[in-house]
């Protein structure tokens with residue numbers, strides 16, 4: 530079986546347009562097709578619908594092989610948006626893990642369904658028929674899992690697994706992820722190199738998660754680029770999330786539908 534790696538660019542939105550473009554240029558120069566995790570709702574003062582030039586750029590890069598994936602609605606949790614002071618242990622864990630981006634961590638099924646549908650419809654209205662959902666911070670409540678199973682989408686994923694939404698089977702696929710602007714950035718760069726190195730050596734498929742803010746740090750930018758180059762030079766095939774899903778689950782489900 531072929532070794533694969535998925536590169537995703539997180540937080541692609543009008544408010545991160547410049548850094549998102551720069552990452553895609555770098556990935557194009559490495560011949561890597563990525564999954565672009567797009568925030569369709571209003572985030573950092575801007576939203577997709579009212580930014581046609583950003584939508585035009587997204588169309589151009591998706592025509593060129595990059596994949597558009599739904600990445601939450603407004604990226605922030607309702608409690609973070611309303612600056613709620615109530616705080617449970619679960620809330621605090623979500624904040625720690627996603628640094629205020631745990632939008633789907635505490636939602637019940639109805640609320641999760643409403644935001645997912647709004648995101649899918651918004652992307653559809655501007656020209657994208659998305660197949661995948663990646664929650665901000667990869668954090669999903671049980672209600673979010675239930676809403677996704679009934680959403681008609683094809684796949685989702687968390688930190689460690691790619692999940693087929695039809696069968697709800699999951700395949701392990703670890704991801705590197707660095708937290709920019711964090712005291713952990715330096716260890717993050719080392720961990721990225723280590724995870725990528727171990728997976729390349731042992732021939733296991735893996736993922737590399739890029740953030741727009743990574744470009745602000747030479748160390749984070751370079752360690753991510755080095756991890757991508759290392760995978761390419763060791764014969765790993767660059768896949769979008771959808772391509773990885775297809776190779777792990779899709780062929781089987783299409784075959785069993787036919788039989």
Ligand SMILES: [Zn+2]
Nearest residue numbers: 539540665666
């Ligand atoms: Zn995000």
